[in-house]
Amino acid sequence: MVTRAPGPIVRGALRAPASLYDGHLGWILGERFLLLTHVGRRSGRRYRTMLEVIGRDDARGELMVMAGLGRSAQWYRNLKASPASEVAVGRRRFVSTHRELEPHEAAAVLARYERRNRWLAPVLDRVLSALVGWRYDGSEDARRRLVAELPVIALAPVGSPLASTGTAGRSSLAPGKTAYPAESPVA
Numbered sequence: 683m684v685t686r687a688p689g690p691i692v693r694g695a696l697r698a699p700a701s702l703y704d705g706h707l708g709w710i711l712g713e714r715f716l717l718l719t720h721v722g723r724r725s726g727r728r729y730r731t732m733l734e735v736i737g738r739d740d741a742r743g744e745l746m747v748m749a750g751l752g753r754s755a756q757w758y759r760n761l762k763a764s765p766a767s768e769v770a771v772g773r774r775r776f777v778s779t780h781r782e783l784e785p786h787e788a789a790a791v792l793a794r795y796e797r798r799n800r801w802l803a804p805v806l807d808r809v810l811s812a813l814v815g816w817r818y819d820g821s822e823d824a825r826r827r828l829v830a831e832l833p834v835i836a837l838a839p840v841g842s843p844l845a846s847t848g849t850a851g852r853s854s855l856a857p858g859k860t861a862y863p864a865e866s867p868v869a
Contacts, residue, residue, distance in 0.1 A: 720761055
């Protein structure tokens with residue numbers, strides 16, 4: 683279980699890259715991070731969340747992200763309630779569809795991410811340990827336990843192979859609204 687949300691300083695630092703997208707400079711981040719715009723499940727307002735891309739499936743057009751605060755993450759809960767979202771990554775923007783990866787898929791994505799970022803392993807292990815409240819050591823058992831607590835979500839453009847599997851326009855996580863309210867401000 684995720685222990686606590688980050689404080690205001692950490693939240694501010696995590697939100698800072700969104701300003702690059704505001705200035706049409708998102709390409710500076712490449713495809714390592716994405717900006718997810720989602721609708722608040724209660725307020726109907728639009729919110730923006732920066733997420734690290736931990737994996738990709740070019741054949742399906744998917745970008746994978748992890749809910750670092752688990753199922754209590756606001757963006758995750760908002761996607762469950764209102765699946766329509768927009769993704770900005772690099773120079774691209776698209777309306778997305780999404781699905782939650784099965785545990786074995788999520789563990790494989792995380793394992794590939796860890797291999798690509800071997801030099802970050804000590805930091806990654808400490809950050810993940812802090813998020814879940816137990817010692818994450820990168821073992822296969824720990825990885826399975828981690829993805830059970832921190833879901834991995836695949837985001838893809840509507841019309842991609844993921845969308846053609848029947849998840850376009852609706853959530854694979856939960857039923858909900860399919861469009862942004864026109865009058866909602868971006869927060």
